[in-house]
Amino acid sequence: MAGMPSRELQLTPESAQILALLRDGAPRTRAQLAELSGLARSTVASRLESLAASGLVAPAGGGPSSGGRPPGYLAFQPAARILLAIDLGATHGVVALTDLAGAVLELESAGLDIADGPVAVLDWAMDAADRLCLRSGRPVTDLVGVGIGLPGPVEHSTGLPTNPPIMPGWDRFDVPAYIGARFPVPILVDNDVNLLALGEHATVWKHEDDLLFVKVATGIGAGIISGGALQRGAQGSAGDLGHVRVPFSSRTPQHGDADADLEALASGPGIARALSAAGVPASSSRDVVELALAGEPHAADVIRQAGRDLGEVLATTVNILNPSVIVIGGSIARAGEHLIAGVREVVYGQSTPLATRHLTITESRAGETGGVIGAATMLIQRLLDP
């Protein structure tokens, strides 16, 4: 299928502006669209014509499912094209086809080792995409964009991983070029935590403009949504909570009396080290989660303390960003309430009342699909937003 022309989306800003009025899913008449946009009916009509030609808009009435809706209504057709969303973790990958509203059509997930390198891992993801297309009955030429999340720092403008610590062989590998040789469509790459933030925002917290998504697993990082938009910072490294130094005077003595990076204290491996030191052998995030779910009391204690250490950094983050929601995700967050209990204890005790009065601290709810929905959201913003 390589090299086949895709039905690329070429939206003018003007058409995108009209389409935006239909993307909430509600069908509208030409007259309503003219009123909502403030444009002349003739202008609306010509823009709708080009949207209809590309299949993005179609009449909503007339069909058996129209429930007696009078004719003249037009509706966004999110199924007119498909998106490929890929969420790659250190040991697990999810590949999904979504429609243009970010709804997952088909999904495949599998264990993998990111250290197998970009060719092996991306080939698996693209083979999965072909399988999903077959399963869904959609030709690959319906694909108009690929979004990918990687478990490390990514230079978002070029899509190149930059010094990813747990991804040997990936440094500066041209992911968009490699994918683009097989799927010649726009390709966007970002780090997985940013996409988890977008996914959680799109599915659970649509109406909150200021959200912080924190992932606690092998590493610790955050995706920041401020003013309704994902903030990546000047070099794309915004949200790097894992390398914030936590002074020893803020902590219980179990980690000694030197300052340490948050990641050394509160990540899966950091917690495993503390558990081993307490006489409960553990060496990975998975061990930590299993011990906690099995009711090992030391595990509960150590995870709660990790939550407090994370809380120290989040208390400062709350004063700086004033979010309305902090979502805690990642494998350690799935090991019961201990982590989030420690976070809440410190943040509510320490941040200013103005910043915490309306602050929700909660667990991730987007689940396994959060990353791919975030990848689709990133693509939809790029391809459809006016």
Add this chain to the structure above:
Amino acid sequence: MAGMPSRELQLTPESAQILALLRDGAPRTRAQLAELSGLARSTVASRLESLAASGLVAPAGGGPSSGGRPPGYLAFQPAARILLAIDLGATHGVVALTDLAGAVLELESAGLDIADGPVAVLDWAMDAADRLCLRSGRPVTDLVGVGIGLPGPVEHSTGLPTNPPIMPGWDRFDVPAYIGARFPVPILVDNDVNLLALGEHATVWKHEDDLLFVKVATGIGAGIISGGALQRGAQGSAGDLGHVRVPFSSRTPQHGDADADLEALASGPGIARALSAAGVPASSSRDVVELALAGEPHAADVIRQAGRDLGEVLATTVNILNPSVIVIGGSIARAGEHLIAGVREVVYGQSTPLATRHLTITESRAGETGGVIGAATMLIQRLLDP
């Protein structure tokens, strides 16, 4: 002049879109505007007509200053209307008239006491505005917006000060309604640090999308620009560095062995307390600045330590926000290089290499007009941006 109708700006989003193509100051032809906007020439022509009717756009050729430019060029007319920009500090106020490009036309500044309350202080500012209109020969009816900065927390959506610690009598005072009774135009209120960030960004760092402005004076606060936009957070309290807790193990022992808010350590009054404890009596930011400028060695030491304490908080902030520029302003920053030297020492030593490789830490350059230019910028974004 109260109650006189103003020549209110009523820009449709469509006209604003065309105007945006001229706001860089370069004159352009109708054909160029059609090409840049992707719109039909007839559409451009009708939008230009409404912009010309309101005086915002006019022919650029033909005059003696056109330098032989061929006819047919159109240019933005920033002087078509005026803005009133008010920057109120604890002890000092600046009132300015600007044009629609944010250029200061007339300016008046004076000592004041914010604790005199809103009626006295705002009356002074509005009287100053009348004097400036007279001086500039512009009728008050040319005024299309008022922007005000206050030295305390402000609920930006309503313009109400909320529990401002150094502003007795101002809590929940309806600033927009009071100003609006005399100047019936859109009125926007924000805290002074946000406006200083906007002003510094507009005048010195236009091409940087991620900037942090830190004010160190009677209090400590920051204005955050991320992704090119000012970020206020969910309740408008983003940038509250002053109440971040600095653990004692990060500091030199001069402040004892308890954790403390950054403001208690590194603000003007905090530095004055540390100086007094070292046997050099001081009680205010002004004393601190005078002692430092007079070459008192204890003052240099204590201010440098305040810079290190501020640096502890900024190092974390850099990891979270990944800005490309940190601008340090406020009275203590004007007491020589000591403060910024302490900040640089800690931030460059402690934040991650990726976040600091291209990070500039520098002094404010916008000067006394930074706040009013920021107030004008806030208004221009609201009134003219598409």
